[in-house]
Amino acid sequence: MHTVVRFNGGAQAAHNVVASDGRHHTFAQFGSGTFVPGVRTHLSRFMMVDPLSLAAEHEHLRALGVRDAFARLTVNWDAPLTTPYHRAANRAREAARGAARHGSCGMGVGETAAFALAHPDLAPRAGDCLAPARLRRRLTAVHDWYRAEFPADPSTRDPRGEAVPSVDDCMTAFLAFAASVRIVDDGYLPRVLRSERVVFEGAQGVLLDEWHGFHPYTTWSTTTFANAETLLAEAGEEGYRLGVLRAYATRHGPGPFVTEDPALTSDLPDPHNGAGPWQGAFRVGHLDAVALDYAVRAAGGVDGLALTHLDVARNRPDLGICRAYALDGETVRRLPSEPGRDRDLDRQAALTDRLLRARPVIEPLGDPVADVENALGAPVVLRSYGPTANDQITSLYGERQIQHSL
Template sequence: MGHVIVVDLGFGDAGKGTVVDRLCEAAGVAAVVRFNGGAQAAHNVVARDGRAHTFAQFGSGTFTPGVRTHLSRFMLVDPLALAAEAGHLRALGVPDALDRLTVDRDALLTTPYHRAANRAREAARGAARHGSCGMGIGETASYALAHDDAPRAGDCLSPARLRRRLAALRDWYLAAFPSGGDVPDVDACADAFLAFAERVRIVGGGHLHRLLREGDVVFEGAQGVLLDEWHGFHPYTTWSTTTFANAETLLAEAGETATRLGVLRTYATRHGPGPFVTEDARLTATLPEAHNGTGPWQGAFRVGHLDAVALRYALELTGGVDGLAVTHLDVAGARPDLRVCRAYAIGERRVERLEPGPPGDLDRQAALTGRLFDARPVYAPLGRAEETIADVLDVPIVLRSYGPTAADKAVSGQPLGRNPGALRSAV
């Protein structure tokens, strides 16, 4: 199959996990590499035999025997959440998930102190909440930017250093959030993290290079491009690079390339607050999902029509893709009321293109967000979904999904990974 990078082109929840599961059934797939985000990911996979699991840190190919998971240095690793996820997989008949897991020693650790800080900060925003998952992801990233001694996976191999860094983090939390929630003491947290290090393999950067030589690797992204920390609609974004950039950095270091696969639904969804031009309350009411509801931190699950303007923006800022994986084609076939937004009306202007800006200019992104709150969708009938998507995005569809399992997916067109860049969109 060749190496493949799987990235969501929307606000997340497009079906990355189920696409990765399908790809990992191919012969020769050695591993899934996670390259952004952390335990807040929620990639729902239903196996062919009906077993269901929400993959957060383990790769979504774990149901396939022998496929390994590698958490790269760009991952934010939560050992406590990882242990709970391993327990659920064990109950589903996957007893060796931890045996097939490796963690880069430079990966940041998400701790109970980060989680408590995240919830205290978000609660303090009141009605101006950004829409956090409440799992400490942003706090993990921001703390590491400000502190050279932020805990990392490799620290779990050095008990004294781990306790010292956890103590500094705990003290920071207590000083910054004196009215925040209770947190465990340092010794209890350290003991749990040391147990984690005894159970998993913590490795150096050369391990991934060996994986890439041993077989095909699927790079599994988290969240979506429209939530990207630099290019998303600030401040309703994540503290994570959700584009192809991290995966391609890891590949370049090993002298490898991969096919870029962009994932999208036949209609749009979004969790929590933020601009959502094509939101339709009627669709939200009639297209509910058991695993996507309103959460105490993340907010409501919202549904809308396909947004070609936002998707073209995602394609342009990422540099294009080699092919698309389109999910929920079964829904599109059953809902003739679905539409496609081909342009926005902003005041008297018709806008068909949102221009990406330079990374790091968050004032510019915030101004873009303000304009999107005032935008109105210019609709056309969706019609035959796959034909419309291929037309409005000018990218070939190479994987079609008509349901939750791998059996509901068809791969067609040029084989994935055989000639990276050959199908790259020219947006």
């Protein structure tokens, strides 16, 4: 593998990798292959790049002995930049929702996307870090927008208007980012794709997709294969679509979770996923074939599946599988046949309301691999029985992979 390409989301990703020697890192923006010497990361134009979080992640990798992560990083010039002002706006808006929180990660990804859509000529992008005057104008615009949108009120200790760095301080950090990484044009990635082995690494599951997910508990990002396939098509290439799922279901934060089982949540803690101040609780449930079928169709199908946490399933006879929901007096085995087709968020919100009333029909989980293959109509080509590469069994070699959580 030569390069890991990130093609959606931003610094909110949390991809935990445990090396065979015990080192652990939660990859957010660097590709999850960075522990392997020589493997590069490319942040595509679909990635929302947070230079401050990237610097912190780089320092953690340095502490683990990876001293050249920045030297192996390229960033597309058109990638939107997440600033401290976007992050502060994200947290202020989520806090204002009170008990109706959406479960944001609090990293500013949604605000970055929304600002770029509303103000395309003012949104800072990676290439601006090579043009200091333009960068200052755009950082100032975001700073002033944030202050106007969320004015501080010291007399009431209103949580809005939290402290943020000055534009000067932001300039210093963003210019240092530009000096540390290689910012490239649109021609770079097609050249790599035509000549090297590449893995596309997605972020967040398909059920959180901005158009296909269960609105409003979603992300401002396309979490299907679509962005990766656009980048491949521009190079005249195709990829192998690999869907990634656990042998049981999980969700971080609020939103529909039909197969959630409080007993499993308390009894199956994840060492690298806990409750967060913004995202909320880490929740666990039984394998949900109904939701997974919906995710596969929303993503346009998969060529193969990677099934993880099989070591957990092997030791948990109480884990089950749900092949149907009990909903409004009916048995539902399949969710709408064309999920998200019309980008109709009202329809997605109505689906969310239905799912919040659904109850699972749980059956015993037999052979997880066979059950998943039968439910989704695709082969399991990678099985994982533990946290390291040594715990994996795969029949997939030499393919240009697009990996995405379902």
